Amino acid sequence: MKNVNFLKSVLFAFVAITTFSCSDDDAAPQSNTIAAIASRTPDLSILVQALDRAGLVGAVDGTTQLTVFAPTNDAFEDFLDDNGFADLEAVPIPVLRQVLLNHVVAGAVQSTQLSTGYIETSATFGGTASGNPLNMYVSTAAGVRLNGVSSVVTPNIIASNGVVHVVDAVIGLPTVVTFATADPTFNILEAALTREGDNITDFVAVLNGAGPFTVFAPTDAAFGALLTELSLSGLGSIPESTLDPVLKYHVASGNVLSSALTPNGVTTVTSILGATSTFDITLPGTGGNIANVTDGAGRASGIVAVDVQAANGVIHVLNRVLLPN
Incomplete structure (x- = not known):
């Protein structure tokens, strides 16, 4: 009898172990998509809610390789407070969708593969x-x-479908001012736009507006050359009555991409300074310029980078400050 009971016990244990092993083998493997990782991370719970509300869960739960800069819950709370939204439900879905897409980059890019400069996000001008x-x-x-x-x-x-980098702030849709502020190439331009004193025009308020604007942005080297040309000691030496129209002369209405310029010809640009305040852009450029520019004073300069796209306009980079006359 003891032998029979012992055999029954061994048989029961064997069946139990076999059953456990089979059910373990049959269990579905844990998903490791970007969406799944976010859903398992407590500090990304608001991001998960936002993706769901914007209809973007599927976009980060597939096989397409993506890089997602994932804001923490605190980052989202700050974003809602800063923009006057009571909660996530108060954010219009088209706005929320574009803000989220502004955190998504095509391809799997690890932090060591990033370098200083511009990259494209999945958000688009006009949200289309x-x-x-x-x-x-x-x-x-x-x-x-x-x-x-x-x-x-x-x-x-x-x-399994890319890389997640957790970030400490929501990356709002950039304006042309955003890039002038973030990119040290434009430190002097930023200083000019934000110069303390009785500025005639509040350029930050204007260029943070809906626009769209096309900004021809001089580099720091371009401003340095202007100061030398005018025998001035620094930006503060330029009278406001002179600086204001010069800055306006670098801004045109519309989102004018380089592809809209006349190929193998001349495009005349009208600035917001006035209907008679124009300058000419000639394609192709010479001497390393993408395009040549002739300003109202007959001075030659060049466009050295194009199509830095913001949500309210586009920036083209100049190697010389333009003068209206």
């Missing part, structure tokens, strides 16, 4: 499928900082 992709300025001078407002705090969470 055919709109030009918005740019993001990446600085790697000290860690990874995005558009001057958000830093990567946890990099390189590897997903």
